Amino acid sequence: MxxxxxxxxxARAATLNAxxxxxxxxxxxxxxxxxxRLGDIALVSSFxxxxxxxxHMVAQVDRATPILFLETGMLFAETLAYQRQVADDLGLTDIRVIRPDNTDLFLHDPEGDLHxxxxxTCCAIRKTKPLELALQEFDGWITGRKRHQTExxxxxxxxxxxxxxxxxxxLADWTPADIAAHIDAHDLPRHPLVAQGFASLGCAPCTTKVAPGEDPRAGRWRGRQKTECGIHFAGGRVWPTAPRG
Incomplete structure (x- = not known):
């Protein structure tokens, strides 16, 4: 650019913040x-x-806002069902299901065990690359990131x-209490796995339940130093090349 x-x-970002x-x-x-003046904006949501x-907040402004949903092929069945329920309940009319490229999966994860x-690399081909491609037609995007989630x-x-x-x-400065209060105030449906002990949800193979008092994101990539999938980092990435035979 x-x-x-x-x-x-x-300059626009600085003006908006002020x-x-x-x-x-x-x-x-x-x-x-x-x-x-801000151009075309999408919401990226994991549901x-x-x-x-x-x-819910976006639906109050414009139900036709494009919603980009990354269907990695490894999500919980409950997440897929929840996505359909929430979209229907809120009347969201432009859900765009973003999937990884079949060639990337064939070359780098033919057995489905790359995670x-x-x-x-699994996150790169299943999340980061597909999202970056999908965002090319937009001037900006909305995220649900919050300050309390990670360092x-x-x-x-x-x-x-x-x-x-x-x-x-x-929602940068919102706390878990703020989230819960909004859900209760508007009688919004909760993800069914939350009641089973899943506080932060990603792909099924890389997500576990958390114990009471444990950090909500402790169940993501448990046992590894990894805390982010990469979709919120700066550009300039190098995508994996075809494996050498």
Missing amino acids: PLDAHALVA DLVGSGPQAMLDRTLRDA GAESVVLL GRDPD DRADLVPFEVEVGKLRINP
Whole structure:
């Protein structure tokens, strides 16, 4: 992206952060989805443990907002059913199911066991690459990231720039208590696996239950140093090449 174009997006992010400080996530989404100057915006949603809050807020502004859902081929059956339920309950009309490239799966994960051998590459071909390709037609995207989730997110701001696009984090300063209160206040459906002890949900092979008092993300890639799948990191990645025979 030309420097002047990147500077324009950065200036818009700074203006939005200043204008909307303390305004709350619903006001941020109203501005984001109604301001034509910001271009085409999508919401990236996992339809996980806390996703219904942001989906509900977006539905209050525009039910036709594009929702990008990464169907990695390894999600819990409950997540797939929940995605359909929530979309129907909220009247969301533009759910775009994003899947990994079949050639990448054939070349790098023909047996479906890459997650155990090389989880970073597995996430790259099943999540990061498909999402980056899907986002090419958009000027920005909305995420459900929150400061309390990981150390990498501790300094999260509501509006930022990622690979030349606007990235919006309306729930940056929300806590688990805020999430629960919103779900209760609006009688929103909870992901069925939350009641079974899953506090943060990803692909089934890489997600476990958490014990009472344990960090909610402790069940993601348990036993590894890995804490992120990579979809929220800066661009410039090198994708895996075809294995040598």
